[in-house]
Each structure stands twice: as C-alpha cells, then as structure tokens.
Amino acid sequence: MISYISRRIGAGLVLIACASFIVFALMLANSENVARNILGDEASLAQLAAKKVELGLDNPLLLQYGQWLFNAVQGNLGKSWFNAESVGYLLLNRIPVTLSIAVGTVVASTLVSLIMGVAAAVYRGWLDRVLQIVSVVGLVFPGFWLALVMIVKVSIEWGLVPATGYITFAQSPFGWMQSLLLPVFSLAIGAVAGLSQQVRSATIGVLEMDFVRTLRSRGLSETSVLFRHVLRNAAPPTLTVLSLNFIGLMSGAVMIEQVFALPGLGSIAVEATGVGDIPIVVGAVVISVVIVVIVNLVIDLINGWLNPKVRLS
Known part of the structure; x- marks a missing residue:
C-alpha cells in the first residue's frame, strides 16, 4: 500500500512540475507585451528593456523557471507584476470559492x-428510459448556457436567489448556499449525465455476475446484496469516472465563475492572462493542479481499498 501511495504522489508531483513549466513557457513567449502592459503604450524601448531586466525576463527560460520553482517549493509564489501584492495571499482568498463550487458539484x-x-439498473423499464433521456439532455446543453438560463429565469424573473456575487460561509451559511446554488446546478447537470450512466452500466454488470446469484440463493435480502456487495464491486469504475469529472469541473468552473461574477481561481487567472501577469497565472494553475492531484489521490486510495488488484497495477 505504501508503494502504491508513493507512486501516486510521485506521478502527481511530475504532473504539477510539467503543468507549471508549460504555462510558464507559454506566458513568457509574450514577455515584450508584458513589459508594455505594465509601463503603458508611451514607454520607450529603453524603459521596456529596463523593466524586462527588473523582472528577470532577460534570463534564459530554464533559469527563470528554476528560480520560480525554488521559491515555490518554499511556499513563495512571488508577487504580482502589476500591483506587487503577494500571489499566495491573492490566491488564498480565491481557493475557498473554487473549492466550494467543485466540491458542491461533486457531492450533488x-x-x-x-x-x-x-x-435504473435494478428496476429498468421506464426508469431506465428516463435516465437515457436525462443523460442525452445533460450532455447536449453546455454548462455556461444553463447558467445564463438559470440567471434569467431563477434570479431575474422569479427572484429566488441572487444572480451574481459570493457570500462566505462565515458571513452567512444560508447566503453562502444561495450564492452556490445556480453555479453548482449548472455544472452538476453535465456531470450527472455521464456519471449516472457509468453507475447504471457498472451496477448491471455486477448484478449479472455469478456470485450475486449465489448470494441470493443463500437467502440474503436484495437490500443486503445490493448495498453490501453489488455497489462495492461497481464502485471502482464509477470512481474513475468521478475523478475525470472533477478535472472537467475545475476547468468548467473557470467559465461559471465568469458568468456568475464569482471571485475564484478561474476568474483571477483569466484576468491575469489578459495582461500577462505570469506569477498569478502560474500560481493559479499550480494550485488548481494540486487540488486535482489531491482529489485523485484520495479517489485512488478508495479504489485501492475497494479493489486490492488496483494497488498492483
């Protein structure tokens, strides 16, 4: 088990390093524009050159990344190139918003x-047909379109919940739930479409296995067979789809945060990308990848606990 965990952690660290380097390299391709954005259109070539030296943009790419990585390992993500604020502080206030959306969507x-x-797997019939319809509908309509529809109908026409903005849990637990209701619903529809189909298929596959008939022949109740044996064996493939869904939810949250004006990691990353604030962009990407790695590690551990064969793969 320790070896299994070590492999997963090692793979996660490699993923974080690769993602941060790729973003770092792509953003530095426009280093000339970064200096121009900071100083303005009236800046001279000499001023632009001086600003590039000040920010270290005149150094080789690998040296710049190495310096950033050395500081990041120590918990220092640098400072914003535009307002000199600590990147760690700016992002720390944004993490709860994005996590609330992602975790809320996953749970729901x-x-x-x-x-x-x-x-649908147990009763089949009309329930199964309804699930098929719901899955198709959920996959057809994108999350941002549903978000816009929800704002118009639920917030503007019906006035049930606020259309935009975010209230922290400390300020008001009820207000916090209201501010997350529409974003979570908009993302959850698409997630349910794929995940429910996986649960159905996995459950049907297990129900058709020989050991289920043996358990029934021994007199075990249908409830015991279903919840103690069938769902346990159907869980691993479902958890795999859930981990993939979480990756999609983190990326989908970027658009949803823009639609609902939520101050999350996605919104600040989009703003920073527009002006070329590399420390904020790279920091937001790294934190997002770290969250994904941690969630996938937890899901892998649950998978390994449910299915010992996974630990050997």
Missing part, C-alpha cells in the same frame, strides 16, 4: 447519479 452529482443509476 454523485448523490443524484447513484440514486438514478442504481434505480
């Missing part, structure tokens, strides 16, 4: 998918 979509997928 998982619960709904389990109920719908298991019900």
Whole structure:
C-alpha cells in the first residue's frame, strides 16, 4: 500500500512540475507585451528593456523557471507584476470559492447519479428510459448556457436567489448556499449525465455476475446484496469516472465563475492572462493542479481499498 501511495504522489508531483513549466513557457513567449502592459503604450524601448531586466525576463527560460520553482517549493509564489501584492495571499482568498463550487458539484452529482443509476439498473423499464433521456439532455446543453438560463429565469424573473456575487460561509451559511446554488446546478447537470450512466452500466454488470446469484440463493435480502456487495464491486469504475469529472469541473468552473461574477481561481487567472501577469497565472494553475492531484489521490486510495488488484497495477 505504501508503494502504491508513493507512486501516486510521485506521478502527481511530475504532473504539477510539467503543468507549471508549460504555462510558464507559454506566458513568457509574450514577455515584450508584458513589459508594455505594465509601463503603458508611451514607454520607450529603453524603459521596456529596463523593466524586462527588473523582472528577470532577460534570463534564459530554464533559469527563470528554476528560480520560480525554488521559491515555490518554499511556499513563495512571488508577487504580482502589476500591483506587487503577494500571489499566495491573492490566491488564498480565491481557493475557498473554487473549492466550494467543485466540491458542491461533486457531492450533488454523485448523490443524484447513484440514486438514478442504481434505480435504473435494478428496476429498468421506464426508469431506465428516463435516465437515457436525462443523460442525452445533460450532455447536449453546455454548462455556461444553463447558467445564463438559470440567471434569467431563477434570479431575474422569479427572484429566488441572487444572480451574481459570493457570500462566505462565515458571513452567512444560508447566503453562502444561495450564492452556490445556480453555479453548482449548472455544472452538476453535465456531470450527472455521464456519471449516472457509468453507475447504471457498472451496477448491471455486477448484478449479472455469478456470485450475486449465489448470494441470493443463500437467502440474503436484495437490500443486503445490493448495498453490501453489488455497489462495492461497481464502485471502482464509477470512481474513475468521478475523478475525470472533477478535472472537467475545475476547468468548467473557470467559465461559471465568469458568468456568475464569482471571485475564484478561474476568474483571477483569466484576468491575469489578459495582461500577462505570469506569477498569478502560474500560481493559479499550480494550485488548481494540486487540488486535482489531491482529489485523485484520495479517489485512488478508495479504489485501492475497494479493489486490492488496483494497488498492483
């Protein structure tokens, strides 16, 4: 088990390093524009050259990245090139917003998918057909389109919840839930579409196995067979899809944060990308990748606990 965890952590660290380097290199391709954005259109060539030296943009790419990585390992993500504020401080206030959206969507979509997928697999018939329809509808309509529809209908016409903005849990737990309701719903529809189908397929596959018939022949109740044996064996492939869904949710949250004017990692990364504030962009990407790596590590550990064969793969 320790070897399994070590491999997963090592793979996560490699992913973080690769992602940060790629973003770093892509952003530095426009280093001339960065200096111009900071100083303005009236800046002379000499001033632009001096600013590039000040920011270290005249150094080779690998040296710049090495210096950033050395500081990042120590918890220092640098300072914004535009307002000199600490990148760590700027992003720290944004993490709870993005995490609230992503975790809320995962919890909501998982619960709904389990109920719908298991019900469709066990009862089949019209429930199964309804699931197929819901899955197609959920995949057809993109999250940002649903978000716009929700704003118009639920917020503007019906006035049930605020259209934009974010309230922290400390300020008001109820207000926090209201500010997350529409963003989570907009993302959860697409997540449920794929995950519920996976739950259905995995559950049907396990229900058709010989050991399930053996358990029933021994007199075990359907409830015991389903919840103690079938769902446990159907969980690993479902968890794999869930981990992939979480990656998609982190990227989808960028658009959703823009639509609902939420101060999350995605919104600040988009703003920083527009002006070329490399420390903020790279910091936001790294933190997002770290969150994804941690969530996938937890899912891998659960997978390994449910299925010992996974630990040997």
